[in-house]
Amino acid sequence: MSFPRLTGILLHPTSLPSRGGVGDFGPVAYEFLDFLASARQGLWQVLPLGPPANGNSPYSSTSAFAGNPLLISLERLAERGWIDASLVNGLPNPSGPVDYERVYEHKIPLLNKAARKFLDSAPANAKSRFERFRTDNEWWLEDFVLYDALRDRYHKQSWNTWPDELARRDSGALQTVRTELASEIAAGRIVQFFFYEQWRALRLYCAQKSIRVVGDIAIFVDYDSADVWANRELFRLKDDLSPEAVSGVPPDAFSATGQRWGNPLYDWNAMRSENYQWWVRRLRWATQTCDFIRLDHFRGFSQFWEIPASEPTAIHGHWVDGPKDELFNKLREELGGLPFFAEDLGYITPDVNELRERHHIPGMAVLQFGFGDPGAHMYLPHRLTSNRVVYTGTHDNDTTLGWWNSATDYERRSANAYVGHCEDGINWAFIRAAQTSVASFSVTPLQDVLGLGSEARLNTPSVKSGNYLWRYQPGSLKHDLAERLANLAEVTDRLPQPVSVPPREEFAA
Numbered sequence: 001m002s003f004p005r006l007t008g009i010l011l012h013p014t015s016l017p018s019r020g021g022v023g024d025f026g027p028v029a030y031e032f033l034d035f036l037a038s039a040r041q042g043l044w045q046v047l048p049l050g051p052p053a054n055g056n057s058p059y060s061s062t063s064a065f066a067g068n069p070l071l072i073s074l075e076r077l078a079e080r081g082w083i084d085a086s087l088v089n090g091l092p093n094p095s096g097p098v099d100y101e102r103v104y105e106h107k108i109p110l111l112n113k114a115a116r117k118f119l120d121s122a123p124a125n126a127k128s129r130f131e132r133f134r135t136d137n138e139w140w141l142e143d144f145v146l147y148d149a150l151r152d153r154y155h156k157q158s159w160n161t162w163p164d165e166l167a168r169r170d171s172g173a174l175q176t177v178r179t180e181l182a183s184e185i186a187a188g189r190i191v192q193f194f195f196y197e198q199w200r201a202l203r204l205y206c207a208q209k210s211i212r213v214v215g216d217i218a219i220f221v222d223y224d225s226a227d228v229w230a231n232r233e234l235f236r237l238k239d240d241l242s243p244e245a246v247s248g249v250p251p252d253a254f255s256a257t258g259q260r261w262g263n264p265l266y267d268w269n270a271m272r273s274e275n276y277q278w279w280v281r282r283l284r285w286a287t288q289t290c291d292f293i294r295l296d297h298f299r300g301f302s303q304f305w306e307i308p309a310s311e312p313t314a315i316h317g318h319w320v321d322g323p324k325d326e327l328f329n330k331l332r333e334e335l336g337g338l339p340f341f342a343e344d345l346g347y348i349t350p351d352v353n354e355l356r357e358r359h360h361i362p363g364m365a366v367l368q369f370g371f372g373d374p375g376a377h378m379y380l381p382h383r384l385t386s387n388r389v390v391y392t393g394t395h396d397n398d399t400t401l402g403w404w405n406s407a408t409d410y411e412r413r414s415a416n417a418y419v420g421h422c423e424d425g426i427n428w429a430f431i432r433a434a435q436t437s438v439a440s441f442s443v444t445p446l447q448d449v450l451g452l453g454s455e456a457r458l459n460t461p462s463v464k465s466g467n468y469l470w471r472y473q474p475g476s477l478k479h480d481l482a483e484r485l486a487n488l489a490e491v492t493d494r495l496p497q498p499v500s501v502p503p504r505e506e507f508a509a
Helices: 027-038 074-079 085-089 100-121 124-136 138-153 171-180 182-208 226-230 268-273 277-289 325-335 350-358 367-371 374-379 400-406 409-419 426-435 446-450 479-491
Strands: 006-010 043-045 212-217 245-249 259-264 292-295 303-308 318-321 340-342 363-366 388-391 441-445
Touching (some): 006 212, 006 446, 027 182, 027 479, 043 441, 074 100, 100 182, 124 182, 138 277, 182 212, 182 277, 277 292, 277 325, 325 350, 340 363, 363 374, 367 374, 367 400, 367 409, 400 426, 409 426, 426 446, 426 479, 446 479
Parallel strands (some): 006 043, 006 441, 292 340
Antiparallel strands (some): 245 259, 245 303, 303 318
16 A cells, blocks of 8 residues: 655554543643644554553453543543543543553542442433444444453453453353343443543544554563454463463574564464454454554564463474464455555565555665664665655654663664755754655654653663653644744645545544
């Protein structure tokens, strides 16, 4: 699929300086979109929006379809009367890193309180929208809210440690717990309704501002998820329900033992026998919630690294063929188009590039990777084509200023030779290099626009703590930054293009 020539900002919603200790879909999100509009940015890229399973990573989620409750704005719920405004006024100030433990402790009870008030007193029009949401999403919603309620009952323990009749989804046992947990399940449905009403409202505002949303899909799902629990036959599990094999990547120059991610592997033969319908539903849902989708770890669709679950590292894995063209042919047939681009960084074999090119799926380039040696020049603007999405850095990179401060002498000399001396900082030199390239999309993390160093890094791969905590400071989005970005978007022919705006709706949340 050919992409329009646009530029935009990468910022996960948790990084917004919203009230309550974590970024959300409230007033600050709309202020951020106003900044994007004034800066003539046509893209807003987010990370996966699902509820985290283990730790804070959006790439580890208890559902491929549900929304993260922490992103629901309590301020917007208070505006609509679902929660008392005095409770919101007492929330932590909108600055500083995210303290997830504290946020969960304060926010989840308030969300459940708002959900129960909605159940008790919502007017007919709001209830009608909720019933439509419930009916349209029953195929994933009912499994998820039951799973989530059971996960709370069993103190966040993995589902294979639950009583055997629940782990194996005995129909009688499930009916019993649905009755026992009816109140929690009902509230869980409303919380998901709140999430998607607020996200739809935010996307409508994006469309009105000619901003397209770029979403992100992790190729694998977490073992501790409603997806695996409800679809065991689609995953490589042993008789005791534990994973037979798990995902990862092999040893390389950055890690002598590789990376053992631990996600259960798909049973692609089982996926094929059901005509890939789970994947069709997943990516149809993704295209309904975002305009474009980044497919994480694209090479896994061609070949993936299979690690026996008993192995503590990724060393003793091996490459196994993925679904390749068969899956993407089915997706095109069902979806009518493939508004995707591929995360194809790292060691990529010719078959992966050929798969991507056959289906006209753009790849990625990251400028920070372009100066290590001559082989890395593939990431530099003079080697790109329009079938690329170019970044100064991604959520997994240090900020560009942080990269510069820790770069080797060779990398600095190479970068200086390429972009020249930069009085306004290496970050702006990279932003200009990306936007003047022929790549279709040019995306910059907000940290690089703000000129921040390593203190603002969002994620360090393979480091288990301290990630996804950063939030920008209130007042950071200055008019002069917007003007500077707008001028650059204009001269590089990346001005926003109108978005089809759906009919305006009223939202219950």
